[in-house]
Amino acid sequence: MSNLLAGITASAVPTDRLTVNVLSVRDTGVPVVFVHGNVSSSLFWQPAMLALPASYRPLAVDLRGFGDTEPLPVDATRGVRDYADDVAGVLDALSLGPVHLVGWSMGAGVALQLLRDRPSLVRTVTLVAPVSPYGFGGTRGTEGELIDEAGACSGGGGGNADFVAALAAGDRSADTPLSPRQVLRSFYVKPPFVPEHEDIFVESMLSTRTGDDHYPGDSVPSPGWPGLAAGGRGVLNTMAPNHFRLDDLHEITPKPPIRWLRGDADQIVSDASMFDLANLGALGALPDWPGAETHPPQPMIAQTRAVLDRYAAAGGTYDEIVIADAGHSPHIEKPAEFSAALREILAKG
Template structure:
């Protein structure tokens, strides 16, 4: 049974879901526009031995509406996870991160590699951040990182979140329409869609929360990162060095990278990326693909994981067909099979090492 808990760490009041088990411990980290609820049904279907813990990150779900200091990159989230582990007296765990949560785990695994038994990344944000970079090595398109941060979020979408609009009135801004179009591959719709939508509405909104503040820029697309909130924390401006820190982390662990073949959120042509929108003529004064191409998010992740493997780590890539941004919701049993196989193989590998 999946149970709901609250815990006061030395940092914040955090809500989390937990499914008891006497075997491997899994930490499931949600992405933006979601919460622990997105993992709930999967947790109930896991093999009985797994102990699964899914926190609401700060500013999401039922956790405290604590401010995210974006100038620290993902460090506020990283330290919250570490504090939760200490409070629960968990030394090590297997970590699974989805979307922005995957980006948070790139940072967590860089700082707390000794706590990571394995890392599963599910359609993760690029290790260089979201928006404003080009090439597999993540060079900024503009010197001020224009096109990343809180300013690239559709303001009409934010207003409809505030109003808790459950309609399908605007296919590009009504929250229910957006998640049904981009979170999973149409025509699939989860049977708990209303629960997931309510989870989205629980996200804390404002200049110090989502989407965060921003500043005007003289460079396309004419907004640059502010200093608060998760979208600014995901800006490459504040994640400088995270990819290298991950590649050269002291302790190496195995990485499972799972992605939906039809994901349009995290892709080399993301429909939420200013470069893509500019090429489609949906943003004015586009300077051209040579100056501001679509961010190659998938290619960037692969490049960093290949570099990680060259420096002593290892990874495997699994592409789930006919799935979008949330394969663990769209095809939960297939996802569990990939995850369980990965972790069981780790146990065998560790046993063989002990025998030798």
């Protein structure tokens, strides 16, 4: 059974880096490039792609290690640049010119990294539940101060072993809290919402390659709490704060408009994230938490706002839209509101 909705086609696009699976709707119009998040693929973008007017050309890429893109290993010491350079390779291979970028979660970090490195390729940026510009885990304060120079409290060691095993086993059930289907229902969306295309989204999650070179990545021991630090390979380490940091975004030229969309009930990217080891320590879910003075929960929302405020102060523009009654996936949970907000920012580019 195909996981593609009616009107969506898939093609393999060779680039100078790897062969990338790209979904599309039409071959004409102003290009809008969608970048998925962690433990997902381009399949999550299909409803949003189909909702765009005919004047736009929607395309969604599978990042390496996800979907049907060539699963080359991920060098996390470059932050998310392996992913950003791969997306840029697709833009170059298809001669797309300046595009609108739409990134979700980790994919929003990829979009910002591409903007940081090649701003002339970008018309507008839409960030959907974006990872903090200071990465995921291991920082404190709105300026993203490192808890530890080696990236303690972040990276591949933070992945849940039972969830990784369920991904590797192709678990399609809803039998345990850590099956992909139940993680989708509990954290990707705000319960009790169940997506219309849930089976397709579960298949998308199951396309995630697992292991040290992919998800979750490797880890190294750390003398500080919680006893682990970021490694140099794989997905979660790409977002470790000692590898990924975008606090100089305000220095780029040109500065295209940025729209930030997030759900008001997001449990993944939050100032009290249920996936932040420091917050789990504060809640008593991890033992021996040293306390908020040294290991406070990461203020992910406040950090993003601080970086974007500097971007605006330096001559750029951004706005923040909070979508009510939505979790980590407002493009799935509130498609009409998401599409309206997306069309507004596209019109500015």
